[in-house]
Amino acid sequence: MGRWATAVFAFQALVIAQAANSLIPPSESSLLYERIPPCRISTVQGDTIFVERLSAQQPVVLTFVFARCVGACSPMLASLAAATEWLEESSSPASVIVASFDSSDTPSSLSWMADAYRDRRRWIIGTVVEPERRSLLRTLQFNYMLSTSGPTLFDHPSVVYVIGQGKVVRVILGYVLTQKALKAAIEQARGELIPAYPLPDPRIPFRCVEYDPQSQTVEYGWGIVVLGSPLVIGSLICFIVVLLSSMHSSTHSETSYVRRPPDLSNPHACSGESQS
């Protein structure tokens, strides 16, 4: 009985571990400048869009949802809509692709989304054509699994990929999106230089720059003070050495500073070694 209990417990642990592993969100550091595989989107309107070709012409904001989602998809899409509102009035081209990662979805099953966001001219809503869907999700590290809250629901990350010239230039995690972050990412996809700040790691002592993700502001940290410390330490050491040496010196006088001035009339006398 004990053995069976252990085996069941071990199996459960394995399943939980695998489940946890399969939900690891995409890592921006490993995806940065990763080329996306060729893939097509079948849109709700019945068109076919080649994502790679489109991203070669303009920045593409890509996110994955599924039609029956009762969780994060709706608030995330609402947040995405708010964060990309400026795009509608912008003269620079850019597209937002909302694609289903669920193989059972069809373009028509996503029509409610198209209705909800019909005022978004730059949005492309549809499904990824098989078998390109698998390779796209694998490349973009988009992991999902069946949810325990319903038989046809999925647990999945809320993530936005910003793609430029066919390569991933930014991965933004979370269903709360800001206009500032998306605007910066789109400009980066256009090839403009956008500063990036790592999120604060509490284990890193004496950072030069502290970034507050809430206010998205940069402040200078204690690292700047540490940077000035060698100036103080070194000067103090010099001061002590000079002070101690001067105290033990009996040779200081206004006339006897140079013990052996080089005799310039005799080149040999200039070098100490020749006088030995």
Added chain:
Amino acid sequence: MASTSISSLPLFARLWSALFVILFPVLGLLGVFMRLFQSEMLPDIEPSWFYAAMTLHGLGLVGLVYATSFALLITRLSQYVAFRPSMLYVSTGLTGIGVILLVVLFLVRFGPGWYFLYPLPFKSAGVWPEWAPHVFLVALTVLGVAWLLWKLETLRAMAKSFKFSTMLGWHVLAGKAEPSVPPAVLVATICCIAGIIALSAAVVMLVFFYYTLLTGNAADALLVKNLTFFFGHVLINLAMYQGIGVLYDVFPTYTRHQWPMTKPMAIAWNLVLLLVLFAYFHHLYMDFAQPVAVQIIGQAASYGTAIPAAVVTILGTLAHVYRRRVEWNWSSLLLFFGTMGWAVGGTAAVIDSTVAANFRFHNTLWVPAHFHTYLLAGIVLIILGGIAHFVSRAREYTLRPARLPISLLLIGAYGFVTMFYIGGLTSVPRRYAIYPIEVAHGSTLAQVALVFVALIMVGVAVYLWDVGRLLFLPSKRSS
């Protein structure tokens, strides 16, 4: 502890001169290996050897140039102040241990580059063993302690004979002519103060490296990068300044014209002390998280350090030879052209320290171009000239003009760096073992550079035959 007499110092100078004439060609050959690699002439060798060679070539030569120029300056200073030889030899011994450890690291292909930017030493990518960063940090610590002891001893020795204000030439600034202080003392004082501050930065930097090593936690990469350049940039500049101290003391021997400490010289070197500590910010222009103010300080300080160098040293050297009967020989020619090489390399450095130019030249071959100019065609020539002077005086040997081998050295050095400059202007990146197709012309430039390296090798070989071998002959006293 007894202070040294002058007679005990030649051994110290001889030791460092001998180390230089042996190690300079050996470490230089690592550079040749790198250019051969970039020329695609060594297709069967792993690229990891290129990076290991780059690390040892850079660290080794910078360390060698720094230590030898300081040893030569100490030798010159021994005319005026008394050193404790034990301190000098302890530092020399520790330097030797540090160098041996670096060679061991080369053999296991330790290759984070000579900037060893944090956290690269900890990122082996499976190339070097896990213990390599430990050994590397021990090597850095040993070298840091050695060079700190040297600086402290030199400052102590000078402060025992001179007032601090006199060492810095403040009495000259106040309009007093007496007491007369040799410019080498002023230069050595600046080098000691800046050196001790820079080595303090190295200590703080090492604390963060050890923190990561011992706890596994990350340190702030931007802070450690700042500290690395704080000490690294200052140290390489001091190597140059130490050579200039030797120049001030030795060159008048051949021009028979005094090079006294004047008010412009005192102003210039005091300014250098102030500016050299802040010029390193020009290495961090691409770190846009840095405060904008320090980037501006970086450019201003870089421009500022060039003015005293140009006004006092370079114009001073030219004034020394203009319409004067100069005794031209191995020593004086090398000292003169070394100083001019410093001017040329310095100009390229100032260009690179301009934000607008750095935006284009950053991490291109322009960077090795400028530092090879003021190192290979600058301080190395000054050191070789200093050694030639030392050897000729110790052995009462008359140096020959050696115009041909020096011409070969100069043509070789400038041809060699010109290939780097062209590479920089045409966007060839630095630190690439193999050039991608977009910058494939980098390989052609490396091939041409090798032709000029051959000229340098001939020039160095003649120098070694003419001058270098004298270091290894038995001393006259014993014979």
